[in-house]
Structures are given as structure tokens and as C-alpha cells.
Amino acid sequence: MASGRRPLVAGNWKMNGLRGSIGELDAVIAAAGGLAPRLDLMVCPPATLVAAFAARAAGTPVAIGGQDCHAEVSGAFTGDVAAEMLADAGATAVIVGHSERRTYHRESDAEVRAKTLAAWRAGLLAIVCIGETKDERVAGRTLEVLGTQLAGSLPDGATAANLVVAYEPVWAIGTGLTPTVADVAEAHGFVRDRLVERFGAEGEGVRVLYGGSVKPSNAAELMAVANVDGALVGGASLKATDFLGIAGAYK
Ligand SMILES: O=C[C@H](O)COP(=O)(O)O
Numbered sequence: 408m409a410s411g412r413r414p415l416v417a418g419n420w421k422m423n424g425l426r427g428s429i430g431e432l433d434a435v436i437a438a439a440g441g442l443a444p445r446l447d448l449m450v451c452p453p454a455t456l457v458a459a460f461a462a463r464a465a466g467t468p469v470a471i472g473g474q475d476c477h478a479e480v481s482g483a484f485t486g487d488v489a490a491e492m493l494a495d496a497g498a499t500a501v502i503v504g505h506s507e508r509r510t511y512h513r514e515s516d517a518e519v520r521a522k523t524l525a526a527w528r529a530g531l532l533a534i535v536c537i538g539e540t541k542d543e544r545v546a547g548r549t550l551e552v553l554g555t556q557l558a559g560s561l562p563d564g565a566t567a568a569n570l571v572v573a574y575e576p577v578w579a580i581g582t583g584l585t586p587t588v589a590d591v592a593e594a595h596g597f598v599r600d601r602l603v604e605r606f607g608a609e610g611e612g613v614r615v616l617y618g619g620s621v622k623p624s625n626a627a628e629l630m631a632v633a634n635v636d637g638a639l640v641g642g643a644s645l646k647a648t649d650f651l652g653i654a655g656a657y658k
Pocket residue numbers: 419505575579580581582618619620621639640641642643
């Protein structure tokens with residue numbers, strides 16, 4: 408990749424996976440040595456599996472991430488997980504602001520920003536998700552929405568080492584639909600411009616992932632788009648063969 412940015416292919420297992428699913432991680436680990444010269448690999452299992460997965464992946468090129476964190480270090484927040492807890496369990500990253508959190512848990516940009524700061528406080532890489540709904544795209548508001556989400560969700564102090572942005576059109580998640588290559592290029596170019604405007608050279612180094620119905624069959628086309636620095640993969644990350652097929656887009 409001419410950008411110099413190292414691709415990242417991350418799997419978001421969402422609310423899927425039991426302890427018996429660790430064989431899928433094992434298969435990813437088995438292939439990771441061959442892929443590691445070209446890209447970073449990450450698996451983000453549900454919180455119940457983070458410690459076991461991190462223990463299994465320790466010493467391998469596969470990183471383990473959480474899917475969400477609370478903004479506070481600790482306290483009376485039943486059911487929530489602190490960024491420090493994820494780090495303690497062996498995670499090195501956490502997804503924040505996924506559209507499923509923004510929709511089902513009504514998370515605002517301000518909350519996503521606070522969670523990003525929490526991730527950094529705990530020493531985690533923050534993977535901040537943004538993306539427009541179908542109605543917003545049809546209304547021609549995609550770039551406006553992305554700009555608002557970036558401005559509100561990203562704290563000052565972002566660097567190439569502590570931030571990854573994931574562009575995930577909400578209407579493409581789990582639907583089998585994907586934007587055109589031109590639409591992906593426009594969105595990623597816009598995100599890159601905003602990152603550079605705000606964070607300078609660090610913004611040039613921040614990786615911007617595409618997410619939404621990425622599969623082995625469309626990965627090469629999507630990953631070849633300018634300013635696409637990898638993928639955040641949902642459904643197709645649950646099977647190692649599919650996940651590795653996507654990573655195989657980087658030959
Ligand atoms: O975080 C991942 C995205 O929501 C994409 O999910 P998907 O690959 O199942 O469309």
C-alpha cells in the first residue's frame with residue numbers, strides 16, 4: 408500500500424461465540440505467521456471470551472480487542488465493562504461507537520468520545536466507528552453525517568498509534584449490500600481529509616477501515632480503494648476460513 412499505513416483486518420464477533428468457538432481463533436493464529444508481514448490481524452470476541460482469547464493469542468501476531476467499554480474506570484454500572492478491565496484481560500484494542508451501540512443503546516457522539524478517552528486511558532487502541540443510515544445517504548447527507556460524527560466522537564490527541572476509524576455504512580451492515588467503489592472512495596477520502604485537517608501528520612497515519620458486508624468475494628475490490636486501510640468484518644469473521652479469505656486480499 409503506497410500510503411505506508413499497515414493494513415488491519417479486524418473481526419467483530421458481536422454477540423456470537425462460546426468457549427468452544429476458540430478453534431476459529433486457533434485457525435486464525437495458525438495462518439497469522441504467513442500474513443503478519445503484510446497486515447495486522449485482530450479478533451474482537453464478546454467480553455466473556457476476551458481473557459481466554461487473549462491468553463491463547465499471547466505471543467502470536469493476532470491481537471484481541473473488546474467491542475465496547477464504559478467511560479469510567481469503575482463504579483456502579485451494572486453489566487458494563489471498563490476499558491481497564493479489557494486491558495487487564497489481555498485486550499489491546501476496543502471498538503467504540505459501533506452503529507449497533509449507537510442505535511440500540513442510544514450512544515451519542517459525546518459518549519463515544521468519552522469512551523475513546525477511556526480506551527486511551529487504559530492504553531488501548533480505539534477503533535471508532537462512524538457511518539450513515541440509508542435515509543441519510545438517500546438524502547445526500549452522507550459526508551455531513553460523517554463530518555459530524557468525526558468532530559463529535561474523536562477527542563484531541565489522536566495519533567496513528569492510538570486511533571483507527573472504521574467507516575461502516577449502517578445500511579451495509581449484515582445486509583449483503585455494499586457501497587460502490589466510488590462511494591467508498593469518496594467517504595474514505597473525506598475521512599482522511601478531516602483526520603489530516605485536525606491531527607496533521609498523525610491523521611495521515613490513522614488507519615481507516617471499511618466495514619459492512621465484507622466477504623472473501625468482495626474484499627480485494629474494497630481493500631484496493633484509496634484510503635481503505637483494511638476491514639472491520641462482522642458476520643464473515645465468525646468462520647476462520649472466511650476471515651482469512653478476506654485477509655488474503657492483501658497478497
Ligand atoms: O463491525 C462490523 C460490521 O458491523 C460489519 O458487519 P458485517 O460484516 O456482518 O456486515
